Amino acid sequence: MIYVGISACLLGQKVRYDGGHKASTFCQHQLGKHVEYLPLCPEVGIGMSVPRPTIRLVGDVERPRAVVQKTGEDVTARLAEFADIRTAQLDKLSGYILCAKSPSCGMERVRVYAEDSNANQKEGMGIFAARLRALYPSLPMEEDGRLNDPLLRENFVLRLYVYHEWKSLPRPIQKADLYAFHARHKLTLLAHDQPTYRSLGRELAECDVVSESFCSHYIQRLMSALSRPASRRDHTNVLQHIQGYFSKNLNDVQRQELTDIILQYRAGEQPLAAPLTLVQSYLKQYPDEYLASQSYLRPYPTDLKLRYGL
Structure with a gap:
């Protein structure tokens, strides 16, 4: 079974700040036929109510704080720690679908406000999403809005299945198994990043024994290469x-x-x-x-x- 994390509101759960949801037809009725979801809402997970006062990101774009607008309460650490306390569940995931623009779950272009001002920049990342990426740098992640783009949707599902296959390899990973994995995905990788295919192949050939650190290096480079959608020319x-x-x-x-x-x-x-x-x-x-x-x-x-x- 392929396990995918997902912002709970995208499955129709009424957990948003206003008591509503953002149900995704693709997630629920198309991809949902092939995966088992782990629905999470970090804000509800740290004990916030439904409905609830809004949170917004404040301060430095690179290291923003999540602050409850009504009370000024800083919930940054609690949102980040929500990922840490869920690692037993997150470890089994092969992908994650996040709610766009959310100060907890947004993957990109989340508004970050200046201190005591409505001036903002759309350059932030949600606190939970940022911690998720730090914990699982190779994990395929995508936002619900971006999944409306056919090219990005296909690319996410492609990465999801490749990463699931990677996670299914026997541990510890043997060189023969990694060779077979690399060979099976040759044309897929060539369509996305020819230099990375050749570079990883050389590195693999030069390894006498594939260490855990090499495997981490390999999958991070592979998933990074695949994250670039292939063009018509590439295909x-x-x-x-x-x-x-x-x-x-x-x-x-x-x-x-x-x-x-x-x-x-x-x-x-x-x-x-x-x-x-x-x-x-x-x-x-x-x-x-x-x-x-x-x-x-x-x-x-x-x-x-x-x-x-x-």
């Missing part, structure tokens, strides 16, 4: 690389058909799903064990239909 390069695996099997008509649909995708005339569907068809006709093992071809459940918008 086109990978698709043309895949085409080479069929060079000896396809006849002239088939070869031209695959070339044409890849170029149509590159020009924005077809979604990514179109050339990949044809590739899957040829793979059934001309099996290739290595190519079939690549996560790039099926990175997540197809019923999520994420590649129809790319």
Whole structure:
């Protein structure tokens, strides 16, 4: 089972400061079919009521304080510590979906106010979200609003499944298992960051034994590389690389058909799903064990239909 942390309001729980919620259709009814959620509301978790006075971030953008507007109470430490006391649950997560703009859960562009003023900068990060990132630097994190963007939605789910596979590797991780993991995600990583693929491959080859510190380094670099959504040009390069695996099997008509649909995708005339569907068809006709093992071809459940918008 894939476990995903989520701001409780995104699942329809009425825990917001005004007694309302921010239910996400995608989280509840699409992704929710494939994952088990851990819904949390840090503000309720530290004992605040529903409804409740609003909190806002105050002071230094890099190290803001969370202050209750009505009373001036500083709840910064309590919101950060909420993550620490929940580590037994957070440790099993493969991703986290946060509520945008929240002074506790916002991942980016949260308002940080000047002391005793309404002047503010949209450059902050929620206190709980910041502590979560510090504790789990490789954990895929995304905000509900950003998930409305097809490219960012696909990218988050891709990272979620890669990280879940990483967490499922037998511990301690052996070099052979890490090699297999790296090889399986070759095309996925090539689509996002070719230099990182080659660099990590060299580092792995030079290791006699993969230490815990190396594994931490590896997964942080991998997840950082994958966090950059792949462009049409990136995907086109990978698709043309895949085409080479069929060079000896396809006849002239088939070869031209695959070339044409890849170029149509590159020009924005077809979604990514179109050339990949044809590739899957040829793979059934001309099996290739290595190519079939690549996560790039099926990175997540197809019923999520994420590649129809790319």
